[in-house]
Amino acid sequence: MLLSRTYRPSPDLAPYVRRFYVFEAELPDELVIKDFLLSETAFIRVLIKGDWAGEIAPQVWSQPGRSLFFGANGLPFKVRVRGSFCVAGAALRPSGWRALFHASHQDYADRLLRLDEVWHTPTSHLEAAMDEADDDTGKITALEQALRVRLDRIGRRKVDDKLARFEVIARTDPTRRIEDIAEELGLSMRQFARRCQAGFGLTPKAILRRSRFLDMATAMRGFSSPTEQDLAALRYYDQSHLGREFRRFTGMTPSVFAHAMTPLQTAGLKLREESKYED
Structure with missing residues (x-):
């Protein structure tokens, strides 16, 4: 069974984050689910456990890392999950894009990349905090802290x-x-x-x-x-x-x-x- 839980961001992050969420499922190891995403916003997703991959070319599946960036989708983006998994993430507001990224979102639409490729900074601290988190609160706190660090690094908090x-x-x-x-x-x-x-x-x-x-x-x-x-x-x-x-x-x-x-x-x-x- 797939369980999904969503959380509102803290007030200081609300201009930049629409929702935080945790998806998880306990599934047989041999079970493979192929599905698609059609996301209206860019997402940051951290794979806490499991085998989660995206189709980056016809029949070419990629799980480039644990901390992932998904651009918004104009077309269905195929994904594949094998066995049990747990993912925590953040849906990012388009109006706050410039506060978190140097490049245009157009450069990332319909793409799956490692988060460190997009932000050009290591994500090891985020992943370690996720591993130490005992519950959803800890996972969301880790994501919020990573986003605050990013906002400070860019230094441009004005929204459109x-x-x-x-x-x-x-x-x-x-x-x-x-x-x-x-x-x-x-x-x-x-x-x-x-x-x-x-x-x-x-x-x-x-x-x-x-x-x-x-x-x-x-x-x-x-x-x-x-x-x-x-x-x-x-x-x-x-x-x-x-x-x-x-x-x-x-x-x-x-x-x-x-x-x-x-x-x-x-x-x-x-x-x-x-x-x-x-x-």
């Missing part, structure tokens, strides 16, 4: 307030016109696209398209109860359009997805819905 507003819009109202959102934010279309690519890793259109799909997938998995008006807004133009979106974001048709076993992706949808309307 316009992207923070767009985070909420994308999460709660993804059917809006991009032009209307840019006008509301006081940005030109070019400025809007550039800032989204820097913080989210994707264009505004791709962000809203992914969010709309995730809302539909969440409803199909039974984690939300949209009104008829909400469903009408989410529905695609026709069955062909719906099929194209599902193949893009899952690699499956809608009917196959409806019956597919996707425990890791499904856990992510559940956590997304539970925190959807939180600031």
Whole structure:
């Protein structure tokens, strides 16, 4: 059974971290789960135990280290888990990206890297603290301390307030016109696209398209109860359009997805819905 627990960040880290989480499962050693992720944000993940790998090329699986960085996904990112595992991590806010990274998020979208490759600093202290932690509190404390050290190292704690507003819009109202959102934010279309690519890793259109799909997938998995008006807004133009979106974001048709076993992706949808309307 897969257990997932999420935690809000401390107030000083809330501008940069959306949620902390711990995923774990006790599974037979020989059991292999292949699934996919479709993450709206970049993630830091520390593998506490287990065999967890990502597909970095067709049929090429990589577990580059224990402390990992996953860029946000514009396409499904295939992952494989073998046997029991435990992972602790942090979902990072696009609006706080520049406080934690030198490069644009666009350089890391749909990629799996060692965290020390991205931050150019060792992660041994983080991993040692994780190993010493007896419970979730200790694991989250270790992640928070590593993030505070990183913030101090970069020394640029200002967040992008316009992207923070767009985070909420994308999460709660993804059917809006991009032009209307840019006008509301006081940005030109070019400025809007550039800032989204820097913080989210994707264009505004791709962000809203992914969010709309995730809302539909969440409803199909039974984690939300949209009104008829909400469903009408989410529905695609026709069955062909719906099929194209599902193949893009899952690699499956809608009917196959409806019956597919996707425990890791499904856990992510559940956590997304539970925190959807939180600031």
